[in-house]
Amino acid sequence: MPELPAHWKRLDSDPPLDLPLEVTCDTCGRTGSFWVSRARFTAWSQRRMPMQEAFAHLSGPDREFIKSRTCPSCWTDTFGPNPYA
Ligand SMILES: [Zn+2]
Numbered sequence: 001m002p003e004l005p006a007h008w009k010r011l012d013s014d015p016p017l018d019l020p021l022e023v024t025c026d027t028c029g030r031t032g033s034f035w036v037s038r039a040r041f042t043a044w045s046q047r048r049m050p051m052q053e054a055f056a057h058l059s060g061p062d063r064e065f066i067k068s069r070t071c072p073s074c075w076t077d078t079f080g081p082n083p084y085a
Contacts, residue, residue: 002033005057015039017057025071027078032065034058 002020017035024031036055044054055063061072070078 002035004035014057021066023066023069023071025065025074026069027074028071030071030073032062032071034062034066036066 004017015037017037019036019038019041021034021036021041022031023034034055036058040049040054043049044051051063051067055066058066061075064075065071068075
């Protein structure tokens with residue numbers, strides 16, 4: 001099971017992070033594990049919620065990993081220094 005982000009503090013208004021998400025990089029095959037909200041993940045996958053809002057607790061590179069299946073290090077190799085870093 002992935003660990004919760006160390007900096008993440010649950011607010012009463014936030015939904016629980018109840019869905020462990022496994023992402024595999026299409027380029028190098030590395031996998032990443034993230035906890036997300038099942039309700040927000042569903043909303044995002046149905047294009048009902050912007051990614052920044054659905055995965056507000058994740059960093060930019062981690063969101064990009066989930067969206068494009070390119071891990072932060074391959075992203076840097078392909079597109080240069082990460083604009084979010
Ligand atoms: Zn990769």
